[in-house]
Amino acid sequence: xxxxxxxxxxxxxxxxxxxxxxxxxxxxxxxxxxxxxxxxxxxxxxxxxxxxxxxxxxxxxxxxxxxxxxxxxxxxxxxxxxxxxxxxxxxxxxxxxxxxxxxxxxxxxxxxxxxxxxxxxxxxxxxxxxxxxxxxxxxxxxxxxxxxxxxxxxxxxxxxxxxxxxxxxxxxxxxxxxxxxxxxxxxxxxxxxxxxxxxxxxxxxxxxxxxxxxxxxxxxxxxxxxxxxxxxxxxxxxxxxxxxxxxxxxxxxxxxxxxxxxxxxxxxxxxxxxxxxxxxxxxxxxxxxxxxxxxxxxxxxxxxxxxxxxxxxxxxxxxxxxxxxxxxxxxxxxxxxxxxxxxxxxxxxxxxxxxxxxxxxxxxxxxxxxxxxxxxxxxxxxxxxxxxxxxxxxxxxxxxxxxxxxxxxxxxxxxxxxxxxxxxxxxxxxxxxxxxxxxxxxxxxxxxxxxxxxxxxxxxxxxxxxxxxxxxxxxxxxxxxxxxxxxxxxxxxxxxxxxxxxxxxxxxxxxxxxxxxxxxxxxxxxxxxxxxxxxxxxxxxxxxxxxxxxxxxxxxxxxxxxxxxxxxxxxxxxxxxxxxxxxxxxxxxxxxxxxxxxxxxxxxxxxxxxxxx
Numbered sequence: 001x002x003x004x005x006x007x008x009x010x011x012x013x014x015x016x017x018x019x020x021x022x023x024x025x026x027x028x029x030x031x032x033x034x035x036x037x038x039x040x041x042x043x044x045x046x047x048x049x050x051x052x053x054x055x056x057x058x059x060x061x062x063x064x065x066x067x068x069x070x071x072x073x074x075x076x077x078x079x080x081x082x083x084x085x086x087x088x089x090x091x092x093x094x095x096x097x098x099x100x101x102x103x104x105x106x107x108x109x110x111x112x113x114x115x116x117x118x119x120x121x122x123x124x125x126x127x128x129x130x131x132x133x134x135x136x137x138x139x140x141x142x143x144x145x146x147x148x149x150x151x152x153x154x155x156x157x158x159x160x161x162x163x164x165x166x167x168x169x170x171x172x173x174x175x176x177x178x179x180x181x182x183x184x185x186x187x188x189x190x191x192x193x194x195x196x197x198x199x200x201x202x203x204x205x206x207x208x209x210x211x212x213x214x215x216x217x218x219x220x221x222x223x224x225x226x227x228x229x230x231x232x233x234x235x236x237x238x239x240x241x242x243x244x245x246x247x248x249x250x251x252x253x254x255x256x257x258x259x260x261x262x263x264x265x266x267x268x269x270x271x272x273x274x275x276x277x278x279x280x281x282x283x284x285x286x287x288x289x290x291x292x293x294x295x296x297x298x299x300x301x302x303x304x305x306x307x308x309x310x311x312x313x314x315x316x317x318x319x320x321x322x323x324x325x326x327x328x329x330x331x332x333x334x335x336x337x338x339x340x341x342x343x344x345x346x347x348x349x350x351x352x353x354x355x356x357x358x359x360x361x362x363x364x365x366x367x368x369x370x371x372x373x374x375x376x377x378x379x380x381x382x383x384x385x386x387x388x389x390x391x392x393x394x395x396x397x398x399x400x401x402x403x404x405x406x407x408x409x410x411x412x413x414x415x416x417x418x419x420x421x422x423x424x425x426x427x428x429x430x431x432x433x434x435x436x437x438x439x440x441x442x443x444x445x446x447x448x449x450x451x452x453x454x455x456x457x458x459x460x461x462x463x464x465x466x467x468x469x470x471x472x473x474x475x476x477x478x479x480x481x482x483x484x485x486x487x488x489x490x491x492x493x494x495x496x497x498x499x500x501x502x503x504x505x506x507x508x509x510x511x512x513x514x515x516x517x518x519x520x521x522x523x524x525x526x527x528x529x530x531x532x533x534x535x536x537x538x539x540x541x542x543x544x545x546x547x548x549x550x551x552x553x554x555x556x557x558x559x560x561x562x563x564x565x566x567x568x569x570x571x572x573x574x575x576x577x578x579x580x581x582x583x584x585x586x587x588x589x590x591x592x593x594x595x596x597x598x599x600x601x602x603x604x605x606x607x608x609x610x611x612x613x
Contacts, residue, residue, distance in 0.1 A: 025177075043272075044273055055355075061142045072329055090558075106374055108132075132371055140360055144408035174361040192354040248495055261435070424453060427449060445506040571590045
């Protein structure tokens with residue numbers, strides 16, 4: 001446990017006061033309507049939304065999660081989330097424009113634009129609860145769990161004390177300020193969090209027991225953790241850490257902030273943008289900062305922790321008051337921060353508070369938008385006034401906070417929850433990518449995918465069926481078992497079964513009505529061969545086919561830009577790592593590679609922009 005001085009308290013209390021002030025200042029305008037409360041009137045610029053996206057994805061559980069991964073699997077273990085860059089850039093160059101053109105208030109409202117009838121209405125309501133409440137609460141609980149661990153290790157706070165102190169301020173400014181309050185405070189939170197993360201990494205690496213960067217890289221506990229790519233001689237590690245994330249996971253999984261085709265709070269920010277240009281710019285800015293610039297401070301602290309606390313037993317010995325059920329490698333990040341001196345300690349603690357508040361406030365507003373727009377307004381009280389809807393939004397914000405905090409009290413590990421959420425969304429992602437460009441996909445496709453993915457995940461994770469089918473350590477129990485297939489096949493198996501199921505359902509259920517499909521084409525103008533039948537049928541029905549297509553189809557150019565963008569961002573990510581490692585030849589070559597990819601991307605962007613706008 002650490003001792004805070006006046007400077008530390010001044011940083012933290014001052015930060016709380018600033019965020020609360022912003023919330024109350026914008027509360028009057030935010031409360032005028034649901035459009036203002038959840039989308040800020042669709043007037044937001046790209047740079048503010050981009051920074052907000054980055055701030056939101058930097059939560060208190062993120063450095064803990066990265067630390068857990070690095071200590072257990074090495075730096076290369078981060079491919080479990082680095083692979084989502086492909087999803088992110090595909091959203092930038094293909095889907096951001098489509099989302100902004102849709103004009104919906106939430107991405108869940110999209111269901112009644114793309115599909116029709118009772119299935120679409122059911123799907124919209126079900127997804128509102130499924131994502132806005134269940135999955136949203138799980139994600140917030142993971143973030144709150146990290147805050148609890150930080151509070152225990154660094155301040156000696158009980159879980160309830162941590163939740164009360166951090167949660168009360170967050171829920172107040174989120175409730176009164178709405179989306180505008182969240183985005184404005186995110187701008188401040190981002191810079192505070194980044195400065196704190198970098199400062200913590202610098203100080204931890206230069207601790208006497210670590211000995212500086214060179215000594216860290218040569219330490220026996222660290223040298224085998226440095227590889228950015230997994231060893232090509234270790235087949236199982238190569239498959240689980242690199243091949244599955246890059247070949248399967250990025251397009252097949254649903255995860256908050258990395259939804260295939262865009263969705264969730266990323267879609268909320270695209271929908272709040274001034275126009276299509278700003279939606280694209282915001283998403284691109286987010287992906288560059290999120291993947292290329294931000295991971296290394298956390299990785300450095302994680303590597304340094306292997307020197308100071310080489311195993312969980314050493315963490316337990318240093319912090320004997322930590323509850324047994326909360327012990328894990330993820331605690332090492334908080335443990336390292338206890339080494340910081342006063343003053344810097346206050347800044348870093350403030351950065352962690354900022355990370356917590358940014359993520360929780362976004363999830364609260366986003367989840368509340370689903371409850372209000374897609375459930376309450378559609379199924380509880382269709383004639384509710386704007387004032388009533390805003391009040392329901394504020395009430396649901398408070399309830400989401402309470403439920404997620406309660407769940408956090410019984411959780412033990414953020415990585416465990418990360419894996420479970422990935423499994424529950426396995427196999428559904430391809431629908432979110434294709435539904436914009438293949439007319440045959442219908443509401444039953446999505447309903448069946450959700451059901452199959454959920455049922456299979458439950459059977460594998462929580463019953464003996466998973467023990468019988470897969471060998472290796474079971475996801476939930478951690479017990480080594482013999483099975484018909486190796487454990488790394490778990491995720492691809494769920495994806496395969498789910499994908500086959502929804503494809504069969506798609507082919508054996510009726511397509512959406514011509515009116516629904518034609519209206520969607522008029523609104524979005526998605527283009528491509530997947531809508532040829534709809535366009536041809538519209539001609540037979542004497543519709544003006546020119547209203548259904550914008551001319552040239554820019555998706556192939558968008559896919560090419562995605563690949564080039566991945567080359568640029570991954571090159572920047574690797575180059576930064578090799579500069580830190582002192583491997584200067586690789587660092588120089590990858591820096592040049594980053595510049596070349598960036599120049600090519602600039603030319604592609606001109607082409608896409610000319611075709612698109």
